[in-house]
Amino acid sequence: MAAAQPFDFTLAMRDLCDDIAGRLTEFEHLRMDQVAVTFAQARRRVSYGMQAKLTPLRFEGGQLYTRRRGRVWTIQRWYAGDVEMLYILTFYLPRFLEQSFREKLITVMHELYHISPHFDGDIRRLPGHYHVHSHSQKEYDRAMESLVDRYLASSPPDELFQFLQASFRELTLRHGSVVGIRVPIPKLLPLSKSA
Numbered sequence: 001m002a003a004a005q006p007f008d009f010t011l012a013m014r015d016l017c018d019d020i021a022g023r024l025t026e027f028e029h030l031r032m033d034q035v036a037v038t039f040a041q042a043r044r045r046v047s048y049g050m051q052a053k054l055t056p057l058r059f060e061g062g063q064l065y066t067r068r069r070g071r072v073w074t075i076q077r078w079y080a081g082d083v084e085m086l087y088i089l090t091f092y093l094p095r096f097l098e099q100s101f102r103e104k105l106i107t108v109m110h111e112l113y114h115i116s117p118h119f120d121g122d123i124r125r126l127p128g129h130y131h132v133h134s135h136s137q138k139e140y141d142r143a144m145e146s147l148v149d150r151y152l153a154s155s156p157p158d159e160l161f162q163f164l165q166a167s168f169r170e171l172t173l174r175h176g177s178v179v180g181i182r183v184p185i186p187k188l189l190p191l192s193k194s195a
Helices: 009-023 101-113 137-153 158-165 168-175
Strands: 035-041 052-056 065-068 071-075 087-093 188-191
Touching: 009 035, 009 087, 009 101, 009 158, 052 101, 101 137, 101 158
Parallel strands: 035 087
Antiparallel strands: 052 087, 065 071, 071 188
16 A cells, blocks of 8 residues: 655645635735745644734835834845745644634635735735724634635635645644645845945
């Protein structure tokens, strides 16, 4: 009997996100070839805490530089071959996979929605003081639930999201191991005053 193939979590998640972008108009601006889908190990084996995060690789308006406290900063650039990444989408394992199927899909929508409609490496900036999640985190989450409903109603192929119906332990038992891409989060770099 052949040994089980390791499950490539980041490849499966990339395929799912690509399908979401092709089915929902809210995500039609996404170019998944410029989004690095990665995973990080959750430090503690608890179900609460950060499930996923989106790291933009540009500043406001897609700028390469920003000024903070009188200094000019840039961010490390990150490439996959010749393609420059504009975002890093990171899922915390095993924690992310311990949520319910629906919660997992809501988390995916939540992070994808943070990507700017201009796809310029910046985040989506909502009106008002609370520009990341709007004035109400609950309203934001309800909007993500609505996106999940619409996505599932579009009849995507089951094989694209079946892995989200399993826990980390179930995927490991089925495939022997869970693998994927891991990258360090790029650092902010100070530039000299003359730069």
